[in-house]
Amino acid sequence: MSPLFEIHPRLKADCIHLGRFELCQLLMMNDSQYPWFILVPEMADITEIHQLSAENRHLLADESNYLAENIARIFKADKLNIAAIGNLVAQLHVHHVVRYQTDRAWPAPVWGKFTAVPYSDEQLAEQLELVKELL
Amino acid sequence: MSPLFEIHPRLKADCIHLGRFELCQLLMMNDSQYPWFILVPEMADITEIHQLSAENRHLLADESNYLAENIARIFKADKLNIAAIGNLVAQLHVHHVVRYQTDRAWPAPVWGKFTAVPYSDEQLAEQLELVKELL
Numbered sequence: 394m395s396p397l398f399e400i401h402p403r404l405k406a407d408c409i410h411l412g413r414f415e416l417c418q419l420l421m422m423n424d425s426q427y428p429w430f431i432l433v434p435e436m437a438d439i440t441e442i443h444q445l446s447a448e449n450r451h452l453l454a455d456e457s458n459y460l461a462e463n464i465a466r467i468f469k470a471d472k473l474n475i476a477a478i479g480n481l482v483a484q485l486h487v488h489h490v491v492r493y494q495t496d497r498a499w500p501a502p503v504w505g506k507f508t509a510v511p512y513s514d515e516q517l518a519e520q521l522e523l524v525k526e527l528l
Numbered sequence: 529m530s531p532l533f534e535i536h537p538r539l540k541a542d543c544i545h546l547g548r549f550e551l552c553q554l555l556m557m558n559d560s561q562y563p564w565f566i567l568v569p570e571m572a573d574i575t576e577i578h579q580l581s582a583e584n585r586h587l588l589a590d591e592s593n594y595l596a597e598n599i600a601r602i603f604k605a606d607k608l609n610i611a612a613i614g615n616l617v618a619q620l621h622v623h624h625v626v627r628y629q630t631d632r633a634w635p636a637p638v639w640g641k642f643t644a645v646p647y648s649d650e651q652l653a654e655q656l657e658l659v660k661e662l663l
Contacts, residue, residue, distance in 0.1 A: 441596065441600065441607075442610065443596045443597040443600065450589060454585060454586065454589040461576065461577065461578045462578040472575070472614055472615055472618070473576055473612075474613045475577065475612045477608075477609070477610045478609045478637055479607055480607055480635035480636070480637070483607070499615060500616050501639070501640050502611075502613055502615070502639045502640065504637045
């Protein structure tokens with residue numbers, strides 16, 4: 394981990410911390426409308442994927458792939474939406490959103506669409522049970 | 529190229545074909561509001577990055593990185609937005625959008641935001657001149 398790395402306060406406030414892979418921390422958005430996961434490479438001052446070293450870019454691609462494959466299966470996704478946007482929080486973070494043709498925002502992207510609906514304690518416990526095999 | 533591969537008609541209609549890399553075709557959205565490029569891996573029937581082989585995933589990551597690095601420099605981007613969404617066009621394609629804090633949609637994502645404003649012939653000629661070094 395890069396010595397000055399800290400997860401951006403906005404991501405901390407909006408997400409539940411699930412754990413860490415080799416390069417990235419794994420967060421889950423506290424929004425019960427969609428299974429929504431975020432990878433944050435533990436590197437200070439990085440805002441774009443192309444600022445990572447080739448080795449770390451491949452690690453990010455591998456961790457993204459592992460996450461994508463597993464959440465698609467666990468949640469029986471109709472589609473995944475994978476994106477590095479960062480217009481509001483510049484710290485590099487990569488969204489992995491499970492989408493259903495029946496979800497509230499479909500077919501629009503989820504960003505900036507609806508206010509988050511936090512998980513209830515019971516929903517959160519269920520969700521954590523579903524994803525514990527990721528780590 | 530996979531024998532049955534064809535670029536989706538909607539992408540063909542919305543984009544200008546710029547050329548091809550080893551794995552992907554390179555398109556530019558015909559929308560003068562943002563410099564907006566799309567990589568389409570030449571593989572039939574692929575809708576998610578994790579359906580690609582490990583080799584092709586790394587190629588895609590490398591081509592995405594090459595494109596990102598260069599368009600960030602050429603267009604002096606404030607931010608890049610890189611995304612595989614595919615809710616409307618399922619064929620795997622990866623958006624690379626150059627964003628400015630002064631662009632019309634900022635800080636919202638561009639997808640589904642405003643109707644495209646096609647390039648004039650003169651604007652298009654200028655844009656093609658700027659990006660010809662990519663290929």
